[in-house]
Amino acid sequence: MSDLPQADSSRNDAVTFAPSLPSSATSSVARIPRYPWQGTFREDRFFLMLAVFVGLFSGLAVVCFRLAIDWTRIALLGPVLQAHDLRLLVVPTAVSLLVAILVIHVFPQVRGSGVNQTKSALYIFNGYIPFRTAIGKFVTAALAIGAGHSLGPEDPSLQIGASLASALGRRMELSREKLRLLAPVGAAAGLAAAFNAPISAVLFVIEEVIGRWSAGILGSVVLSAVSSVVVVRWFLGSQPLFRIPAITLARPSELIAYALLGLVGGIASVIFAKSIAYFRPRLRALPHWTQYFQPAAAGLIIGMIGYFGAPQVMGAGYEYMDQAMHDQFTWQMLATLAGLKIIATTLSFTSGTPGGMFAPTLFIGAMLGGAVGGLERHFWGAHLTGSTGTYALVGMGVLFAGFLRAPMTSVFMVLEVSGEYSIIVPVIIANTVAYVLSRSLQPVPIFDLLSRQDGLDLPSMEEQREENLLRIEDAMRQLDAPILDSRESVQQANERIQQSASDVFLVRFNPSGWRSVTRELLQTSLDEGKAELTLGSILSAQPLPVLHPDLPLDVALRYVNQTDVVPVVSRADFGKLEGVISSEDVLSRYRR
């Protein structure tokens, strides 16, 4: 779509303006002629094809990344994590020192999860993410997660995908607009590959990175996500991440149990988010030399947690989530693991160790869900039909909604990682409770909080979603001058405007177009002896732009300078004037 005026010639001779995309989404073919995609191959089409390749390469990179993490873990910590193994103390500490050196001296861009870095690329750096970032993220995150840091591979995968896409786009000499959009395309591919869940990845990128549904990029995001998932499934299999039995709610009152889980999950999300928000700036404010040792100290503490009996909190922990779903732990143990994981992840993340928060969030959610479910079944077992697996899975969605604040993604993520649709109602209820509670106790979402701590003012997607949008109907006014008709003579029109104080008048054309005429032009026409001519014959063929009352007010800004007043007409009848709007009207509404 374009933001240029669109003539709706099939209905009338006026020009209508649909709400348009930002300029970034427009084609640059005409403006930058040196690009090779001129002629038969338009950049838009090439962009779509490139999205497929971005998906393929991201998928391959993520496969390698996951192998690297697994290999590192086996090589460093052994095939089975067991408490009281000295390696649990030594390995995270030593490897974290190496990671810190790499992050400080070689790959300074790889700190953190990668979500905000991708957003920064989109909004600040014109889609530029150095390829070095992909390599750095790959190496450092694989080392950190493989050595037992309580972080996950999903957000790094997102950043690796975005970085690969950005590098590819630069190599292809894409226009700046397209290059800017290619980073989210790569991010979706990376995340989809990491989760083996294309819908969730697309939703997350739309919800958290791009921030709006845009047809111009949606196709590319979907294509890249799907192609990356195809690659991952080719290599790693297509079975869902977790398997739980189908659930059947015996009675609707069971949903109260899930709502309670949402409540607990919402509180846990706030504790988790506030812990990170509290420790991160304080640790970063410490002297620079301490940054060499912060990841090592975090690694040592996490290693101690593992050494003294809870090795489950080390690494991403997917196998333990699976065990939690299969009743492997008592509810007391599940609650303990959830608490320890919050501590461990806070330490890992705030120390600047590269790695993601998705997997730890899911881990905490699964353990908390299992614990709450176990406790509820202890008291009301006869009334509840859900298994521990069901509660653990719902718990994952709850933390995702409460902590990462991506409500739609959280629902689809649960469905995709389990392949179980029957769980959707409990998930929606629990997630909504957690989301609402978390939003009221922690107004700033975690990703916005992190970007603000980094001194960046990236657009807040949650704020955008909830923004009270001003519309044209809020600024338009009723026309205080007569509406002229194109079939009237100049003489008649002149007589009708005598009582009006206005200098500009709207002229309705049959069947529904609009023009404007000034008092001065009418007088001149009379002076030239054109009194008997119709208004239609003396006015130019160029129609006025028209707007509709429900359009965002900023749309009007693009047209109010072209003419004194812009007619605001009904969508059902373009000849019916709802009001008019001028630049003064818009500005006065914004000033209010």
Next chain:
Amino acid sequence: MYDSDVSPEVPHRSLKSLLRRPPIIISLLSITAVLAFLAVTHLVSRFREQEKALARHLYAQGQMDLDSGRPDRAIGYFRAALTYNRGDFQYQLSLARALRDTGRTDESKSYLMNLWERSPEDGAVNLALGRLAVREGRTDEAIHYYHNATYGIWDLDPETHRRNAQFELIDFLSRQNARPQAQAELITLAASLPPEPELETRLAQMFEGLGDYEHALSEYQTVLEHDRQNAVALAGAGEAAFRSHRYGTAEKYLATAVRLDPSNSKTSELLQTARLVLEIDPFVRGVSTSERDQRIKISFDRAGARLRECAEKQGIAGNTTKGSEESADTKSYVVKSASPNDSSSVGLASLLQDWTAMKSKVSRRGAIFESDVAESVMDLVFQIELQTQKGCGDPVGLDQALLLLAQDRNGVDR
């Protein structure tokens, strides 16, 4: 001729512009993707091989623990093995078994149901589900899964596995007292059993366990057709025949069994009893009239003695009245004290009177019994043995032989 400054530039430019043409770019990207795909395929397969080797090692350790009766430890290894070879059927099955052995039936069932959904015809999975159902007392489900296992697919040695599943099902049905179902399964199994003495002996023992002595005897005889000196089969056949009240056949098998294995006390006792039965039975074929009468007299006397002993135990006293010279003393019997076995005591008192009344006829010197008298005397003897068993417990020796004859008068092969 091109200018010397320009000439090298032109091919360079044309190559660059060629490389910037979309079809060329797409082709180059495709080639790169294919090459990357091949490289990653190689990498993944190498890594998977390593992981599978690791998984095999962990699985073997788990299996050792499971075999050594440490299912708790085995679970840890099986889980670790599954981490490195997630979809492996055997690992999941072993984990499910270990979980079942530690009492985590829900979790075990969850794994098994996953496997069952993947492969509903798999014999091992169905057998495991059957065992789980047995453990949880779900009889119908257990039978269903055992049947599936019996007719399911087994990778190695399917016949043996199917047979064992069927044996297990029969064993389960026997424990559930579902005798007709168990018998039906046994008969089906017997029809498909290969001619192996061990299996036939096992089958015969199962028939015997169900109380189907005719089929048991038949199976033992089948074994003995191939191996006449099979002590187990001989003893089994003897016992089956004995329980079927075919004492002649029983004596034949038991005698040989005792000769082959004199240490088998149970067989010896059965043989002794069988011989007593054969020696005391007055109606056995080929017995002369005098021998028959002799046996009747012995049986009558023995029964009288047993009756008196039992009556004394039950507190039944006799009042003697002097009769005619020809007749013996006549006694009337009364029950001295009420006891829980009142009806039994009354019956014993009545039998004592009958016995006393008949004694003069039987004890007459040189008496030759008409067949109807012989029948009525032995009827009384049998009644006495049956009644005294109720009141005074199982008899031994000759009384036991008479009791066996009483229990199945028509079953004795004479």
